[in-house]
Amino acid sequence: MENDIVISVKNLHKSFKLPTEKAWGLKQAIFNRLKGIKGYKEQKVLNGISFDIHRNEFVGIVGRNGSGKSTLLKTLAKIYFPEKGSIEINGSLIPFIELGVGFNPDLTGRENVYLNGALLGFSNKEMDTMYDEIVDFAELHDFMDQKLKNYSSGMQVRLAFSIAIRAKGDILLLDEVLAVGDAAFQQKCNDYFAKIKGNQTVILVTHSMENIEKYCTRAILIENGKIMLNDKPEKVAQAYRKLWS
Amino acid sequence: MAIPNFAYKGNRVLLKELTKTDFKLRYQGSVLGYLWALLRPLMMFAILYVVFGKLLRFGGDIPHYPVYLLAGTTLWSFFTECTNQGIQAIVQRGELIRKICFPKYIVVVSATLTAVINLLINLVVVIIFALLDGITPSWTWLLTPLVLFEFYCLALGISFLLGAINVKYRDITSIWDVLTQALFYAVPIIYPISMIASTSDIAAKIILLNPIAQIIQDVRYLLITTETVTTWNYVGTGNFVIKLIPIAITAILLIWGSWYFRKKSKKFAEEI
Numbered sequence: 001m002e003n004d005i006v007i008s009v010k011n012l013h014k015s016f017k018l019p020t021e022k023a024w025g026l027k028q029a030i031f032n033r034l035k036g037i038k039g040y041k042e043q044k045v046l047n048g049i050s051f052d053i054h055r056n057e058f059v060g061i062v063g064r065n066g067s068g069k070s071t072l073l074k075t076l077a078k079i080y081f082p083e084k085g086s087i088e089i090n091g092s093l094i095p096f097i098e099l100g101v102g103f104n105p106d107l108t109g110r111e112n113v114y115l116n117g118a119l120l121g122f123s124n125k126e127m128d129t130m131y132d133e134i135v136d137f138a139e140l141h142d143f144m145d146q147k148l149k150n151y152s153s154g155m156q157v158r159l160a161f162s163i164a165i166r167a168k169g170d171i172l173l174l175d176e177v178l179a180v181g182d183a184a185f186q187q188k189c190n191d192y193f194a195k196i197k198g199n200q201t202v203i204l205v206t207h208s209m210e211n212i213e214k215y216c217t218r219a220i221l222i223e224n225g226k227i228m229l230n231d232k233p234e235k236v237a238q239a240y241r242k243l244w245s
Numbered sequence: 246m247a248i249p250n251f252a253y254k255g256n257r258v259l260l261k262e263l264t265k266t267d268f269k270l271r272y273q274g275s276v277l278g279y280l281w282a283l284l285r286p287l288m289m290f291a292i293l294y295v296v297f298g299k300l301l302r303f304g305g306d307i308p309h310y311p312v313y314l315l316a317g318t319t320l321w322s323f324f325t326e327c328t329n330q331g332i333q334a335i336v337q338r339g340e341l342i343r344k345i346c347f348p349k350y351i352v353v354v355s356a357t358l359t360a361v362i363n364l365l366i367n368l369v370v371v372i373i374f375a376l377l378d379g380i381t382p383s384w385t386w387l388l389t390p391l392v393l394f395e396f397y398c399l400a401l402g403i404s405f406l407l408g409a410i411n412v413k414y415r416d417i418t419s420i421w422d423v424l425t426q427a428l429f430y431a432v433p434i435i436y437p438i439s440m441i442a443s444t445s446d447i448a449a450k451i452i453l454l455n456p457i458a459q460i461i462q463d464v465r466y467l468l469i470t471t472e473t474v475t476t477w478n479y480v481g482t483g484n485f486v487i488k489l490i491p492i493a494i495t496a497i498l499l500i501w502g503s504w505y506f507r508k509k510s511k512k513f514a515e516e517i
Contacts, residue, residue, distance in 0.1 A: 016515060029414065078346040079514045101344040106270050118262040119345055121255040 006090045006171055006201050007053040007076070013084035014046040014071055045071045047225035048085070053171075058193075058202045060212040060233060062240050063222035069205045072222065073097060073175050076203070091170030091201075094120055098175065100160035105149035109140060109159060112148055116163050130166050137188070138162035158185055165192060171201045190214075209237040256348055263355035268362060282363045283370060286322045290315050297435045307437050308470050312375050316468060317434040319367045320461050324400055325425050327360035331404025332411050332421060339517035349510040350503075353404050361397060375468060385467040392463045399456050399495045405502035409509040412516050432458045438474045450480045459491035 017040040031037075045068045053059055063069050074080045076087060077095035102119050103112050113134060117127040135141055138158045148156060164174065193215045196202065206212060212219050212233045219236035221229040229239050272278045294314055297303040304310030334356035335342065335349065342349065376382075411417040432455060433441070442449035452458050459476040466473040481487030 074514070079343070081511045095345065097344045102341050104266060104270070106273055107266065111266075115262050115266060118255075118259040119341070119347060121259075121347070123254055123258045 004054050005052045006055050007203075008088040008090075009052070009076075009085070010050050010087075011085040012046050012049040012072070012075065012082055012087065013044075014068075014075055014080060014082060015042050015044045017041070018043050045225055046075070049222075049225070049227055050085075051220060051227065051230055053201065053203065056198055056201055058197050058200075058204070058215055058217045060216035060219040060236070061203060061205045061222060062207070062209070062212060062219060062236060063228075064243065067222045068225040069222055070097070070175060073173060073203070073205055077173055089171070092121075093171040093173060094164075094167045094169030095173040096164040096175065097173070099157055099164060103148060103156065103160065106147060108147055109144040109151070112159070113144075113163060116160075117167070120167055120169075122167070126168075130168065134159075134162045134166045137166055137192075139185075154182060154185075161189070165189075165196075171203070173203050175205045176207070209240060212237050212240075256351060259347060260351050260355050260358075263351065264358045264362075267355060267359045271359065282366055286319055286367050287370065289322065290318045293318060293435055303436050303440070305437055305439070308472060309375070309378050309380060312371065312378050312380065313465055313469050313473075314435065315374055316371050316465050317461050319364070319371055320396065320464060321429065321432070321434050321457075322367070323360055323364040324396070324457060326363065327357045327397070327400040328403050328407070328421065328425070330356040330360055331400065332408045333418060334404070335408050335412055335513060336415070336517065342513050342517055349513055350405070350506065353408055353506070354401070357397070357401055357404055360400075364393070371468070380469060385471075389464055389467050392460055392467065395456070395492065395495055396460045398499045399460070402495065402499035402502035405506035406498065409502075409506040412509070412513055428455075428457065431455065432461060434461065438462070438479075442474070449474075453480050454487075454490045456491035456495045 019040050047068075049068075049072060061069050061072065071080065073095070074097060075082055076089075077093065077097060079095075079097070100116070102116055104115065107115065110131075113131060114124060114127050117124075117130070122130070135144055138155075138161075140155060140159055143151060143155065148159075151159070165172070197215055198217070202215075204211070204216065216233040219229075219231065219233045220227055221236050221239055223243070229236050272281050275281060277284065294311055298310060298314060304314075307313055331353050334353045337356075338352045341347075342352070407417050407421060431452065433452065438449050438452065438458075441452060453462065453474070453476045462473055462475040463477075466475050476488055476491055
């Protein structure tokens with residue numbers, strides 16, 4: 001791998017076995033096996049994807065619903081195992097497939113931050129150093145010892161988002177997480193993304209072409225599990241809009 | 246997933262945080278809180294003691310029968326709690342597993358550790374009852390942790406094996422429910438093993454080859470009275486290999502369970 005390349009994906013394939021009929025339960029499984037019914041059909045989701053991502057690139061991934069974006073992200077995050085092909089990652093990768101994964105309504109804000117950190121692989125000591133920044137960014141100083149169930153939904157998302165962008169990793173993976181909080185918080189996030197553009201490797205999945213053109217240094221358009229276009233954000237945004245025309 | 250690697254700091258932190266959360270949330274919203282960890286097994290013991298100790302007089306000639314029974318029910322509660330939590334752990338944490346990548350065994354171990362904490366608290370009660378009943382502490386008490394470790398290995402092995410199957414076939418939860426009911430009567434918890442031995446010697450010996458029976462009798466032998474019938478002093482006289490069957494079953498279940506869990510864990514995120 002070149003020194004500059006932090007993620008290298010080569011010929012990635014992934015398919016899922018979708019149950020055709022109710023294939024859960026032991027009884028059905030035995031019946032199916034006896035009758036020689038497979039009980040599932042193969043759905044190809046990723047069909048030979050290859051790309052490289054260089055250090056400090058801000059790459060947007062776009063595509064229709066069901067085109068394979070999220071599967072690609074989950075495979076990058078090692079939640080799914082690739083069927084064929086390879087993924088090489090150079091550095092630590094912080095995935096945010098969804099904001100606030102593992103958040104527990106019965107724990108306080110503070111406890112949730114540490115639990116979330118542990119899930120991302122940070123020790124309590126490392127979280128100690130990030131904690132103040134996270135709370136500052138979320139602007140939730142007075143609420144950290146309150147249980148999460150007493151937060152408004154906007155506050156919950158703000159806390160989750162702050163962990164996402166304050167967690168110190170080499171590569172940040174974000175899935176559809178930009179439109180959070182009220183106008184003031186939105187502005188803060190915009191400023192933050194403008195600031196890290198070019199200083200941090202980010203992969204962002206989004207449907208907002210406005211964000212693609214604003215933050216990304218490059219974009220990838222995925223259609224039917226294949227890369228349709230891998231180019232400058234403006235060109236990809238144009239191609240994306242054309243999908244419907 | 247690599248081999249369970251507790252040396253890796255991140256895994257230990259996650260295990261600690263998840264166990265802490267489980268334990269903290271278990272009794273949240275109840276007035277008596279953690280006290281329930283003690284009260285539930287004690288109440289179960291009280292019921293069994295009245296029915297089998299006082300009404301049916303199962304105790305017979307066993308010295309310290311109440312403590313003897315309490316030790317049995319405490320260990321049994323641990324086994325059912327540990328396996329039930331362990332088997333369901335992966336499915337219950339499905340949301341996490343679908344969204345984030347971390348070693349899956351941590352979820353199972355943290356779910357079972359809550360049961361271990363409860364067991365340790367309850368054993369303190371058993372020891373207090375033992376002292377009140379006039380049992381003098383002996384050096385054999387120090388050997389109990391060894392037997393409890395075997396018990397944890399057994400419960401963990403079962404949790405890994407059935408927990409991994411449970412991801413695809415949820416029937417496992419119901420099957421295990423019935424199976425534990427049957428096991429409760431197949432193990433000398435409420436009845437003394439001598440009761441079985443008086444009608445069929447071979448049945449008593451087979452019962453003692455069950456690792457759960459071996460463990461419960463061993464703990465009673467070590468903590469309460471050396472008059473306890475154990476696998477070691479009753480089964481396979483002269484043939485040491487037969488005595489090792491319960492330990493072999495435990496080892497096989499742990500190794501097989503971990504191996505199977507590791508093999509299947511790659512697909513958990515897709516199958517939950």
